[in-house]
Amino acid sequence: MAHMTNPLATAEQLYKRNTFSSLPADLQDVIFYATQILTQAAGVLLDLPQSTTAQANVLLARYWLVESPMAQEFSDISAAAIYLVSKIGPLPRSTRDLSNVYAYLLSSASPLFRSEQPPDLKTNRPDPTTYYQTDGEYAAFQTRMLAAEARLLWALGFDTAVSLPHSLAVTYLQALDFLGKPKAEVAGRVIAHLNTALLSPQMLYLTHQPNALATAAVYIAARDVGAKMPEVAWWEVFDVEREELGFLVVGFRSLEGWVRSVKETGLLSAGMITRGLIEREARRRAGEGDEEDEVMRLMDQKTA
Known part of the structure; x- marks a missing residue:
């Protein structure tokens, strides 16, 4: 039954996880949860088997045992995990497919992490211009995702095997x-x-x-x-x-x-969280936020 076991986190790894970043533990937990949800949503839109998406979730968790959650943009490392697992599986997905899916999930047209009721798609179609990507935006996404994939593989020691229950x-x-x-x-x-x-x-x-x-x-x-x-x-x-x-x-x-x-x-009510939003929240809690931070937060809510 050795093939049905996984390498488990050590007590030292779990302890050190909170030392990789100065973020409060609850914010790190929010990052973990939101990014795993984003990964699941991407797997659904990419029409991937749940086993593939679940493996990506596990690889993400392993990555954050050894790397700070702020080392990469959350959506980029999520896309990298999905891309990596699908690439070595029976149903690979192209970087263009991932770019389109993540552009939609991060746009204001996506109901993901929105406090309001999602619109009825039969009568209120989402505006495609909110998630349209130019060639330059696609190239930038591809560059970031491939860099995140390389970082993910390095952090995992190139061990991508996952046994699911x-x-x-x-x-x-x-x-x-x-x-x-x-x-x-x-x-x-x-x-x-x-x-x-x-x-x-x-x-x-x-x-x-x-x-x-x-x-x-x-x-x-x-x-x-x-x-x-x-x-x-x-x-x-x-x-x-x-x-x-x-x-x-x-x-x-x-x-x-x-x-x-x-x-x-309210952290998960205006779309997928970003590193910028988490940094501003951390400064606000530390009493270092200023008027500019508040303006940026309000702008995020309006554009989300």
């Missing part, structure tokens, strides 16, 4: 007879929990092996659908300790509440 989770469900529930319903819930865990700033995919993640997702799905589980410690069959299972269940469940608290701050 999704297939294991389905195997576990089969062993448990799909909890006595409709297969599509329970399998969908398990996969949804695993995909949501990719977004957690707790970096659950870097601290736990696929078998533990799969077991936790099955456990939560069973609680969701009210399935009657074996009275014995069934998780031990899948080589998971009770303490680890409990930690993961709390980690999976806690993301929803954390996201609600972040949305209340």
